[in-house]
Amino acid sequence: MAIHFKKVRWKNFLSTGNAFTEVELDRNQNTLVVGTNGAGKSTILDALCFGLYGKPFRKIKKDQLANSINGRDVEVEIEFNVAGSSYLIRRGIKPTVFEIHRDGQMMDQLAASRDQQEMLERTILRMNMKSFTQIVILGSSSFVPFMQLPTSTRREVIEDLLDIRVFSTMSSLLKDRVSANKSELVLADKEVSSVEDMIRIQKSRDDHDEKIKADTIEKLEDSIKFLQDRIDTQSGSIEDLMAKITNETSDMVDISLLRERMTKLNELEKNLGQKRSKALKMVTFYSENDNCPTCSQIISEALKTEKIASKQSTITEVEQALEKLSSNIDTLSISINDTKLKVDRIEKLNRSIVDINTEIAADNREIKTLQRQIADLLKPRIVTDQDTLDDLRLRLKAANDRKIEHMKQKELLEVATVILRDSGIKSRIIKQYIPIINSLVNKYLVMMDFFVKFELDESFEEKLLSRHRDDFTYDSFSEGEKMRIDLALLFTWRAIAKMKNSASTNLLLLDEVFDASLDTNGCDDFLKLLQSLDNTNTFIISHKGEILQDKFKDIIRFEKHKNFSRIAGNNLQ
Numbered sequence: 001m002a003i004h005f006k007k008v009r010w011k012n013f014l015s016t017g018n019a020f021t022e023v024e025l026d027r028n029q030n031t032l033v034v035g036t037n038g039a040g041k042s043t044i045l046d047a048l049c050f051g052l053y054g055k056p057f058r059k060i061k062k063d064q065l066a067n068s069i070n071g072r073d074v075e076v077e078i079e080f081n082v083a084g085s086s087y088l089i090r091r092g093i094k095p096t097v098f099e100i101h102r103d104g105q106m107m108d109q110l111a112a113s114r115d116q117q118e119m120l121e122r123t124i125l126r127m128n129m130k131s132f133t134q135i136v137i138l139g140s141s142s143f144v145p146f147m148q149l150p151t152s153t154r155r156e157v158i159e160d161l162l163d164i165r166v167f168s169t170m171s172s173l174l175k176d177r178v179s180a181n182k183s184e185l186v187l188a189d190k191e192v193s194s195v196e197d198m199i200r201i202q203k204s205r206d207d208h209d210e211k212i213k214a215d216t217i218e219k220l221e222d223s224i225k226f227l228q229d230r231i232d233t234q235s236g237s238i239e240d241l242m243a244k245i246t247n248e249t250s251d252m253v254d255i256s257l258l259r260e261r262m263t264k265l266n267e268l269e270k271n272l273g274q275k276r277s278k279a280l281k282m283v284t285f286y287s288e289n290d291n292c293p294t295c296s297q298i299i300s301e302a303l304k305t306e307k308i309a310s311k312q313s314t315i316t317e318v319e320q321a322l323e324k325l326s327s328n329i330d331t332l333s334i335s336i337n338d339t340k341l342k343v344d345r346i347e348k349l350n351r352s353i354v355d356i357n358t359e360i361a362a363d364n365r366e367i368k369t370l371q372r373q374i375a376d377l378l379k380p381r382i383v384t385d386q387d388t389l390d391d392l393r394l395r396l397k398a399a400n401d402r403k404i405e406h407m408k409q410k411e412l413l414e415v416a417t418v419i420l421r422d423s424g425i426k427s428r429i430i431k432q433y434i435p436i437i438n439s440l441v442n443k444y445l446v447m448m449d450f451f452v453k454f455e456l457d458e459s460f461e462e463k464l465l466s467r468h469r470d471d472f473t474y475d476s477f478s479e480g481e482k483m484r485i486d487l488a489l490l491f492t493w494r495a496i497a498k499m500k501n502s503a504s505t506n507l508l509l510l511d512e513v514f515d516a517s518l519d520t521n522g523c524d525d526f527l528k529l530l531q532s533l534d535n536t537n538t539f540i541i542s543h544k545g546e547i548l549q550d551k552f553k554d555i556i557r558f559e560k561h562k563n564f565s566r567i568a569g570n571n572l573q
Contacts, residue, residue, distance in 0.1 A: 002504040017564035035558030039533025049075040053129040101516040131160040147474040154189040154460040188403035444488035448525040
């Protein structure tokens with residue numbers, strides 16, 4: 001299923017202003033894209049990747065894609081044809097936009113953005129961004145060539161190209177089904193065992209039914225007797241506890257009355273103390289003063305002696321009363337403490353009675369349950385033993401049938417698991433294509449006058465041989481030689497994709513390939529190779545415009561105008 005890219009346009013994207021920049025993708029076989037540094041040449045790569053996959057080609061954060069001046073209304077549109085239908089992808093930032101139009105009608109937008117993106121990649125583009133950057137784009141900035149990818153990622157790229165990633169999805173789904181089958185088998189085993197146990201019990205019941213019934217009833221009656229005896233013992237314990245409570249309460253005074261009496265004694269003690277303090281103050285006054293502090297009259301010695309003697313007598317009486325009162329308070333305090341201890345003991349005894357009553361109630365409920373069981377055993381059976389046995393045998397057959405079916409499914413799942421392993425059908429398909437891949441790579445290397453023998457094994461490890469050196473790896477080459485290998489692999493992936501009809505496309509973008517590592521001869525060889533490609537629209541992004549412009553019929557020049565990038569115009573030669 002070939003994808004024919006027709007047009008890409010963008011605005012407010014990176015350094016581009018509010019006017020759309022538009023590039024026709026299928027106008028010419030080869031197009032040179034030139035401009036000074038920062039003019040916006042590579043923006044076409046980021047626009048394509050963002051429009052198709054929601055993220056730029058280069059390592060740029062999404063919030064940095066909006067033009068720093070306008071800061072919003074980012075919009076990218078991509079037009080292409082697939083399988084007789086025309087598509088328009090529109091994606092934007094601030095506001096967020098993600099639309100897929102087919103034949104002029106916008107497709108259902110109810111699905112989540114992630115699901116919509118998955119649908120776009122799986123059913124329309126039929127390639128993810130990883131494959132896109134291996135087949136469509138070769139860039140110098142953030143592109144990781146196939147030969148620099150880890151082995152696992154190399155495998156994913158080739159599986160995508162060969163359109164066998166579906167087997168990986170099937171394998172993932174298969175794991176869930178294997179897990180479910182395992183659970184189903186466990187349940188089937190348990191069901192069979194359970195029914196078999198029931199049949200054995202039923203047969204035993206047929207042989208020893210009355211004896212079992214009698215033994216069961218006897219055991220139940222023994223349990224009832226045990227519980228009844230325990231209830232009797234517990235009832236006796238309650239009587240003992242009640243006697244203890246009666247004993248504790250026989251001579252117990254109401255603690256509230258004792259506390260009320262203590263309050264009165266404390267108040268009396270307080271009053272006597274105040275009376276003593278007042279008498280002491282009067283003794284001190286008449287002892288220390290000869291004149292009245294209010295009227296200044298002289299206080300006679302006779303009056304002073306009389307007053308002091310009177311107050312001293314009062315103090316003596318009060319102190320005698322306080323001493324007696326203190327003794328009464330101590331005695332009353334002891335009575336209160338003794339009463340509190342009795343109250344605590346009585347409460348503890350009452351809690352014990354409650355606990356025992358709870359146990360008695362539980363035992364009585366258990367006795368009733370056992371009595372019902374005995375009554376059920378004594379009831380005449382409505383269904384005969386043979387009827388029950390027949391029903392159980394039918395259940396056993398059904399359970400065994402289900403188990404056998406699950407076992408058959410297990411066998412099929414095991415076969416499918418073997419097939420879908422990396423070493424299974426995928427490896428067989430890859431093994432068939434490895435010679436083709438190697439042949440194509442070597443073909444393109446020869447076309448670029450680079451005479452080495454390239455071999456990729458089934459583990460996706462490379463081996464390269466030359467006439468002058470033993471076998472060596474990709475990293476052994478110079479940068480220019482590495483570039484030739486990268487280009488050969490790029491063309492190989494495109495050829496394989498076209499062969500498998502998995503991710504074939506007319507579009508090819510090469511960013512600074514001529515600027516990086518290729519020498520003059522390498523550039524000439526590469527241009528000849530580009531001219532040999534059929535149905536391919538190639539865009540060469542380069543700084544070497546003054547050197548390469550004579551070699552291209554179509555040139556797109558990017559320039560900066562008032563701090564915004566724009567296309568200066570196409571110059572046909």
